[in-house]
Amino acid sequence: MIDITLQNNIAQALQNLYSIEATPESIVLQKTKKEFSGDYTLVVFPYVKQARKSPEMVANELGSAVKNALSDLISDFNVIKGFLNFSVCDSYWTSFATAIANNPHYGLKTVDSNEAPVVIEYSSPNTNKPLHLGHIRNNLLGWSVSQLLTANGRNVKKVNLVNDRGIHICKSMLAWLRYGNGETPESSGLKGDHLVGKYYVEFDKHYKEEIKSLMDRGVEEEQAKKEAPLMIEAQQMLKRWEDGDKEVRELWEKMNGWVYAGFDETYKKMGVGFDKIYYESNTYLLGKELVQRGLDLGVLYRKEDGSVWCDLTDAGLDHKLLLRKDGTSVYMTQDLGTALLRQKDFGADQLIYVVGNEQDYHFQVLKIVLKRLGFDWADKVYHLSYGMVELPNGKMKSREGTVVDADDLIEEMEKTAEEMCRDRGKNDDMDPDQLKALYHMLALGALKYFILKVDPSKTMLFNPAESIDFNGNTGPFIQYTHARIRSIVRKAVYEKGIDLHANPGNITINEKEREVIKLLHDMSTVVSQAAAAYSPAMIANYSYDLAKAFNSFYQDTPILRETDNNRMLFLVQLCDAVSVGLKNMMWILGIDVPERM
RNA sequence: GGCUCCUUAGCUCAACUGAAUAGAGCAUCUGACUACGGAUCAGAAGGUUGCAGGUUUGAAUCCUGCAGGAGUCACCA
Numbered sequence: 001m002i003d004i005t006l007q008n009n010i011a012q013a014l015q016n017l018y019s020i021e022a023t024p025e026s027i028v029l030q031k032t033k034k035e036f037s038g039d040y041t042l043v044v045f046p047y048v049k050q051a052r053k054s055p056e057m058v059a060n061e062l063g064s065a066v067k068n069a070l071s072d073l074i075s076d077f078n079v080i081k082g083f084l085n086f087s088v089c090d091s092y093w094t095s096f097a098t099a100i101a102n103n104p105h106y107g108l109k110t111v112d113s114n115e116a117p118v119v120i121e122y123s124s125p126n127t128n129k130p131l132h133l134g135h136i137r138n139n140l141l142g143w144s145v146s147q148l149l150t151a152n153g154r155n156v157k158k159v160n161l162v163n164d165r166g167i168h169i170c171k172s173m174l175a176w177l178r179y180g181n182g183e184t185p186e187s188s189g190l191k192g193d194h195l196v197g198k199y200y201v202e203f204d205k206h207y208k209e210e211i212k213s214l215m216d217r218g219v220e221e222e223q224a225k226k227e228a229p230l231m232i233e234a235q236q237m238l239k240r241w242e243d244g245d246k247e248v249r250e251l252w253e254k255m256n257g258w259v260y261a262g263f264d265e266t267y268k269k270m271g272v273g274f275d276k277i278y279y280e281s282n283t284y285l286l287g288k289e290l291v292q293r294g295l296d297l298g299v300l301y302r303k304e305d306g307s308v309w310c311d312l313t314d315a316g317l318d319h320k321l322l323l324r325k326d327g328t329s330v331y332m333t334q335d336l337g338t339a340l341l342r343q344k345d346f347g348a349d350q351l352i353y354v355v356g357n358e359q360d361y362h363f364q365v366l367k368i369v370l371k372r373l374g375f376d377w378a379d380k381v382y383h384l385s386y387g388m389v390e391l392p393n394g395k396m397k398s399r400e401g402t403v404v405d406a407d408d409l410i411e412e413m414e415k416t417a418e419e420m421c422r423d424r425g426k427n428d429d430m431d432p433d434q435l436k437a438l439y440h441m442l443a444l445g446a447l448k449y450f451i452l453k454v455d456p457s458k459t460m461l462f463n464p465a466e467s468i469d470f471n472g473n474t475g476p477f478i479q480y481t482h483a484r485i486r487s488i489v490r491k492a493v494y495e496k497g498i499d500l501h502a503n504p505g506n507i508t509i510n511e512k513e514r515e516v517i518k519l520l521h522d523m524s525t526v527v528s529q530a531a532a533a534y535s536p537a538m539i540a541n542y543s544y545d546l547a548k549a550f551n552s553f554y555q556d557t558p559i560l561r562e563t564d565n566n567r568m569l570f571l572v573q574l575c576d577a578v579s580v581g582l583k584n585m586m587w588i589l590g591i592d593v594p595e596r597m
Numbered sequence: 598g599g600c601u602c603c604u605u606a607g608c609u610c611a612a613c614u615g616a617a618u619a620g621a622g623c624a625u626c627u628g629a630c631u632a633c634g635g636a637u638c639a640g641a642a643g644g645u646u647g648c649a650g651g652u653u654u655g656a657a658u659c660c661u662g663c664a665g666g667a668g669u670c671a672c673c674a
Contacts, residue, residue, distance in 0.1 A: 035617080317670090321672060457602080463609075473610080525613090556639090558632090
């Protein structure tokens with residue numbers, strides 16, 4: 001790559017001219033801004049003090065030295081104040097573009113499956129309600145970061161941890177027994193997760209009524225919440241569950257089965273999947289063993305009432321509960337257990353958890369407790385924290401009915417995609433199945449891109465109306481660009497008989513072509529930077545830059561009417577290269593790109 | 598209240614490690630379809646990067662203080 005060559009030569013020149021010791025990696029090259037001529041820029045200010053010369057002089061001397069050493073690569077340089085701009089020869093760019101045309105793996109590294117894996121957990125749903133918009137951000141991030149790390153050559157294992165036990169499940173079960181009349185997904189036509197979610201809401205409704213009537217009779221609110229018959233019954237049910245009561249377990253399995261079927265459908269629609277699924281009902285006991293171990297080691301302590309705690313005040317945090325006084329486990333207990341189990345299962349090089357930022361504190365504690373329990377691999381735990389998704393009218397709250405359901409949203413997007421396609425009337429020749437697949441592809445492209453283009457750590461605002469806009473910085477814009485490029489390449493090959501593998505030889509390129517090639521050239525760098533930052537957003541925004549640069553170039557370049565055969569060949573190869581680049585970056589985001597649309 | 602994170606154009610978002618005149622899209626306005634796919638492109642307008650200091654040749658970026666917002670500090674998960 002040319003940037004590495006440049007770095008080496010600059011380091012050498014610094015040494016020769018001013019006896020400045022600088023490692024090649026420490027030399028920062030940036031892309032030259034559009035307003036100035038050149039391709040790569042070196043800021044020389046950091047070296048002027050040691051060189052004891054003016055910035056202009058240092059830049060000129062460095063420029064000459066590097067140009068002389070690399071006369072076949074660097075065609076020219078110019079100096080503006082302390083900025084040294086290098087221009088790269090056309091031949092370097094053209095041969096680069098030719099080389100990646102038709103290389104379907106450009107920008108993607110090969111995975112060594114013997115390497116210790118990166119284990120990434122995402123999704124982690126509760127089995128008492130359907131997936132909503134917040135889960136969508138989680139799932140898309142988790143999937144995309146997996147793809148991103150894979151593209152960077154890492155051996156990735158995707159896992160899901162289903163929270164299938166606890167009081168919340170009992171609430172749904174209880175409400176279903178009481179008010180369900182034996183309703184099933186089949187009899188009601190409801191998706192399993194929606195059906196169970198319905199009874200979770202039902203429980204809450206009746207529970208609140210009970211609290212209210214107790215309070216009307218003069219009971220304090222706190223007291224009423226504890227004494228409401230429904231709550232007591234739910235707790236008894238949890239106890240029966242933990243005791244392995246046959247009747248409760250059977251119902252639990254039946255209702256969870258409905259939910260899993262529903263989730264699978266949603267996951268499939270979103271295009272996400274897992275290598276392994278953990279269930280808390282299978283892992284929570286291990287956490288309890290770890291707590292015992294902590295007590296034996298003396299890093300945890302037991303209060304008089306029997307509850308177990310960890311004192312984290314020396315780390316600047318509070319005391320943290322690890323086991324309730326009745327001996328049942330809490331969230332942290334389970335997480336300790338699953339972390340250990342996962343480490344044992346995979347021998348992971350890194351453990352990534354895609355979990356919302358409301359749990360930043362939880363993960364801080366988790367790492368410290370693991371460390372104190374004597375697990376050195378605690379350092380390998382990385383919490384990929386993401387911000388909440390807000391709606392234009394404020395936060396999502398299940399109570400106020402402002403939750404956006406995942407299935408509804410996807411269906412809504414598909415409908416809009418269909419309308420937009422109808423309006424444009426371009427797909428009259430496609431059969432109904434193809435059209436349906438296309439609408440789905442566009443709907444998900446729009447949704448995924450809209451969510452992934454935002455930096456994960458930031459709170460984002462989801463505006464349903466805007467997300468379905470297929471213009472501007474959106475997924476469909478990139479999908480459309482890709483389809484158009486494929487159309488050009490098809491025509492070139494079948495109508496003009498162009499051989500994509502031929503060598504176009506030496507040709508000169510214009511500014512817009514150069515811009516496109518440079519973007520492609522930097523793609524691998526961007527992929528590794530994005531992987532280091534766990535940021536699909538970088539990929540998304542970069543893809544958009546590339547698509548935009550291509551459209552601008554495309555607009556005023558008559559590719560297939562070009563009279564010079566070599567030049568036409570080169571332009572088609574450039575098109576092909578761009579489509580490969582776009583396709584691979586969209587692959588990282590989990591977005592499908594159509595050959596035609 | 599303690600701790601953590603956030604605040605960039607009317608709106609939604611960028612800006613990799615500090616670097617040249619802080620960039621896109623949407624919305625608004627002006628232009629380009631006898632055209633390889635117009636779901637496009639070219640252009641205009643829009644900014645004291647929350648406020649006040651500091652460090653630096655250079656700050657949206659680093660430090661301090663303040664204001665505003667979010668999260669968390671549960672025998673919830």
